[in-house]
Amino acid sequence: MRTGILGGTFDPIHIAHLHAGECALHQVGLDRVLFIPAGNPWQKRGAMISAAHHRLEMTRVAISGVDGFAVDPREVDRDGPTFTIDTLADFPEAEELFLILGADAAIGVPTWHRAREVLERSTVVVAPRPGTDSTAVASVLPDAIFLDMAVLEISGTEIREMAAAGDPYRFLVTEGVHRYAEGHRLYTQPWRDDMVGGSSEAEESS
Numbered sequence: 001m002r003t004g005i006l007g008g009t010f011d012p013i014h015i016a017h018l019h020a021g022e023c024a025l026h027q028v029g030l031d032r033v034l035f036i037p038a039g040n041p042w043q044k045r046g047a048m049i050s051a052a053h054h055r056l057e058m059t060r061v062a063i064s065g066v067d068g069f070a071v072d073p074r075e076v077d078r079d080g081p082t083f084t085i086d087t088l089a090d091f092p093e094a095e096e097l098f099l100i101l102g103a104d105a106a107i108g109v110p111t112w113h114r115a116r117e118v119l120e121r122s123t124v125v126v127a128p129r130p131g132t133d134s135t136a137v138a139s140v141l142p143d144a145i146f147l148d149m150a151v152l153e154i155s156g157t158e159i160r161e162m163a164a165a166g167d168p169y170r171f172l173v174t175e176g177v178h179r180y181a182e183g184h185r186l187y188t189q190p191w192r193d194d195m196v197g198g199s200s201e202a203e204e205s206s
Helices: 015-027 052-063 084-089 115-121 134-140 156-164 175-183
Strands: 002-008 032-037 069-071 096-102 122-127
Touching: 002 015, 002 084, 015 032, 015 052, 015 096, 015 122, 032 052, 052 069, 052 175, 084 096, 084 115, 115 122
Parallel strands: 002 032, 002 096, 032 069, 096 122
Antiparallel strands: none
């Protein structure tokens, strides 16, 4: 089994996430891509994000009916902040793992908690990101696989800001995700009782 792991806050999951997952699925020859929403995302310390159940449901809606895509709730179900190595360790040793990251995240992998073990357990697959030179990523991750895909300058932060300002964002997410976010007023209110705060470091580190 060749499994791609694409994790993120997914607040909301958007077309850049889906495009990266699809390119990895076909270009790397994966059997499946698991989309894993972060339960208690360390990288969002001090920021208010949508509750995990909303982000998990938007992820389910986004990939519904897509062959080779699946949602994995293990980080939502786990208590406390989670490091990547914890998630990788959950998989059977016989399963070949491919960690799908944006170039901006990939370049920082050597500084991550137990980075050597992360790189021993998985192959990093890199999606291009604006402002991050692929050669710089290759210099720190020489064994990484680089995807040939459109560079989509989209972020969850930008989508949330657009929604809060009343600007259209419906074509930056799937129709189902847009309907879910609007129906639950996830990004049109400055504060909701079900919002939570991230609780760890700005970078995954030891």
